[in-house]
Amino acid sequence: MEPLLLDRLLLIGDLFQRDMARAFDGTGLTTARVHLLWVLQHAGPSTQRDLARLCDVTPRNITGLVDGLEESGHVRRTPHPTDRRAVLVELTPSAATTMAEMQREHAELNATLLAAVAPKDRAALERGIAAIASHLETLVAEAAEDRDRTAS
Amino acid sequence: MEPLLLDRLLLIGDLFQRDMARAFDGTGLTTARVHLLWVLQHAGPSTQRDLARLCDVTPRNITGLVDGLEESGHVRRTPHPTDRRAVLVELTPSAATTMAEMQREHAELNATLLAAVAPKDRAALERGIAAIASHLETLVAEAAEDRDRTAS
């Protein structure tokens, strides 16, 4: 029996995550830490509170992730220029280089995978995936609202 | 800037996972445990060793997951009929019902998401995703081989 489209989409996410975890095996980096570095690369120096929002985890969790990344030399904590309660977290130069390289490889993988698709199917594929991602986002947001309303 | 196709695929996997975790919030079920139940539903009664292979985790990990699922009444350990070292893990009747319902909802979500795609794009979308999943599977398998060869 053919797998459902949804099953294939989930398989893709799973394969990607496993592959990334394996790529960083031995470097001390994990999925959660790489995600934080990724967010930092796109957002620039940020407070831990902002990182917590962007990663959708608790502030306490960010403390732990930043502790680990600081120890491994990937990020630095610097004082916030105007708010003495806050710290700014930023990539170290070497981590910034690593992340730029990772972004390049990410774009390359995107191109490789797209090249595996018949040219005549590519435009429809892009449209279809955009529609599905958008629709799923709506569904999840509605489910979250329902849950919040029930909880209150 | 438009997100890459790959980014949208990863977003879909992420949204789905979050949504599932939220759906099971409060029931004691987690992503890892639901995954094990899902595997059990498809494979039928299995030894822990087989479950470890199917879930791609260590046998020790399966011990922990089965302990939790046994306590919550989702699975039962029964003696293996011919191998006294092994146990067979199987769904309880109520968990089997739950999983059948989950599978129905899964198929329904698949249909809902497909309905969000323009009819003329659906065939190309299916072909494209199948091609990408297949290609990515090959890439990951090759990467794993490289790693194993380097390790030896």
Add this chain to the structure above:
DNA sequence: TATTGTTATACTCTATAACTATA
């Protein structure tokens, strides 16, 4: 001798709650 599962140990990710320092 090899395999199945478990005990022992450890680390990461995650959360909630209480607390400190600052705004």
Add this chain to the structure above:
DNA sequence: TATAGTTATAGAGTATAACAATA
């Protein structure tokens, strides 16, 4: 009074290594 971050505590998922029972 509210906010940023940390300490304290806890639980789940994961792994490796050593071990018992059985094949």
